[in-house]
Structures are given as C-alpha cells and as structure tokens.
Amino acid sequence: MCGIVGIVGKSEVAQRLFDGLKRLEYRGYDSAGICTIDHGELVRRRAEGKLENLARELAQEPLGGTIGIAHTRWATHGAPTVDNAHPHIVGPVAIVHNGIIENFKPLREELIADGREFKSETDTEVVAHLVAREVEGGASPQDSVATVLPRLQGAFAIAFLFRDHPDLIIGARMGAPLTVGYGDGENYLGSDALAVAPWTQRIAYLDEGDWAVVRRENIEIFDRDNEPVEREIVESGASSARSRRAITATTCRRRSTSSRS
Numbered sequence: 317m318c319g320i321v322g323i324v325g326k327s328e329v330a331q332r333l334f335d336g337l338k339r340l341e342y343r344g345y346d347s348a349g350i351c352t353i354d355h356g357e358l359v360r361r362r363a364e365g366k367l368e369n370l371a372r373e374l375a376q377e378p379l380g381g382t383i384g385i386a387h388t389r390w391a392t393h394g395a396p397t398v399d400n401a402h403p404h405i406v407g408p409v410a411i412v413h414n415g416i417i418e419n420f421k422p423l424r425e426e427l428i429a430d431g432r433e434f435k436s437e438t439d440t441e442v443v444a445h446l447v448a449r450e451v452e453g454g455a456s457p458q459d460s461v462a463t464v465l466p467r468l469q470g471a472f473a474i475a476f477l478f479r480d481h482p483d484l485i486i487g488a489r490m491g492a493p494l495t496v497g498y499g500d501g502e503n504y505l506g507s508d509a510l511a512v513a514p515w516t517q518r519i520a521y522l523d524e525g526d527w528a529v530v531r532r533e534n535i536e537i538f539d540r541d542n543e544p545v546e547r548e549i550v551e552s553g554a555s556s557a558r559s560r561r562a563i564t565a566t567t568c569r570r571r572s573t574s575s576r577s
Contacts, residue, residue: 318402318414319388320494321512322475322485322505324532330379333386336511337367340388347401348388350374351410352381353482358410362401383482385475385505387412400436406444408451408479413440414507415472415492423467443468447476458529461486462542465527475505488527495519496528496535498549503530509552517554520547 319340323329333350348370349362359379363369367388387402402412417423420439427445428434434441443464450460457478471491478484487494487505497504497512497519504512505528509519522528525540526547539545 318507319511320412320414320473320475320487320505320507321386322412322477322487322530323384323502323515324483324485324504324530325382325502326532327382328380329382329384330374332515333384334367334371334374335514336506337370337386337388339510339513340507341367348386349401349403349412350379350384350386351403351405351412351477352379352384353477353479354379354381356479356482358405358408358477358479360403360405360410362403364401381482383477383485385410385412385477385485400438402438402440403477404436404438404441404444406441406448409444409448410477410479411440411444411447411474413443413472413474415490416470417442417468417472418470419468443474451478457481457484457486461488461527462538465490465540473507483531485530486527487522487530489522490525490540494522494526494528496522496530496537498535502532503535505530509554513552513554517551518549519552520549523547 321333321336330352337348347364348367349360351358351360361373363373385403403410417439420442423442432445446464447460450463465488473489473492473494476486485505495506497516499516504515506512527538529536537545537547
C-alpha cells in the first residue's frame, strides 16, 4: 500500500516531506521520491529501496521549495526502479499515485498515437500525460483534473503538483483513502492522519470521488460531479508518538497488502 504526503507550506518542505514518508513506512514500499517547485521548476529526487537511499540523494542534492509532494511506492506496473519511482514529471505536471488505473493500456496507446513519449512502465505516467496535455492546451489545473478524472477506471488516490502554480496541490480519490489537513498559513494532504500528524490535528477525509484544491490559505473540495462540497473537519487524535507506535505495530502485517502502484 503506497503512501502520499503533500505540503503547501510557508517554509522549505523537503525534510518535512521525507519525515512524512518515514511515518508511512508501515505501509510497505520498494522505492520513494519527493518533488518540489524550486525557482519555478519541478525538481525531484528518487531512489530504489529504503528511505535511507532517498536520504542520501537529498543529502547530495538538497531540494528547495515551499511546496511539494512525496511518495513511497510498492510496484505493480513496472519494476521497482528509479525510472518507475514516483513522483513522475511530464512537462508542467508532477504526480504521485496510489492504486491501479485499470484502463491505462488504451489510454497509453491513445497518448502514444498523439505523439507523447513515455519514460516509465507505470500506469501513473499515463495520468500525468493526460493532465499535462490539458494544461499545455491552455486549461487550468482544476479544469484539467476535472476533465481527466472521469476517464480513469480503477482505484486511486492521486496528488498533482503544477510547475506554474507554486501555491497549489490537487488531490483526488476513488477507492483509496486520502485526507486533507488544515494548518496555520499552510495546508496538507496525506494518505492518512498519521502522514500529517505533527503539523495538524484538523483533517477532513475525502469521500469517494472527491477531489481537493489545496492552497496555503484554503482548501476547496469538489465531488465527483465537480460540485463544491463541505466535508467535516475532525480532530484526528494522531500524534508523532502514536505514529511511531502504529508503524512498529503494523509493519509486518501491512507488508502483505495488495494495493500497490
């Protein structure tokens, strides 16, 4: 079961994103990566294997930026290689994804026929290309995501980062959990409450088919019909200490989970 963390922050986020991935280790993974927007560019670091390998990449080539997304991957489509590790970047769009896009093959064939080139074997990169094609055609990030989501079949939780919008992460869920977290001058997105526990206790669980526009000062949530909706903000009760206990208690059990990406 892969893990997602996102921060629209007011200070540099790379280390906090890495810490968020550490809290999600209990889900099991075989590669990991982080992408931020730094000086107007999407920049990323990825590594096979344990998070210690990603830590070495970050130590050798630090990431700046006050917004970013991060991911731990357990491979399904494509081997656990650096090229297949998330985040994927296609033009102005970066993406992380949990789950499986069941119709990725015909979508990939459509995109190849449209002249688009792939750098990985993953179903996730297909989604990145679909959204990038919309953005490159002049659509807004929100309109691009709203256009692409109905075309995806399967179960997924997704987070998008947009090069030209350094105050915006868009998250979406269908059949895989995703939460948004409300902070003070910054907001968050994560696979579960543990992912964002040190930064906020105020979270909302997205309903099936929801997608969320996460900015520093506010979060807007839309349902599967693209209508704005309110989701209850609750106190998560999670803490860093509880996160560590949960990781210790569930690591072995969760490694048999089959929800991968």
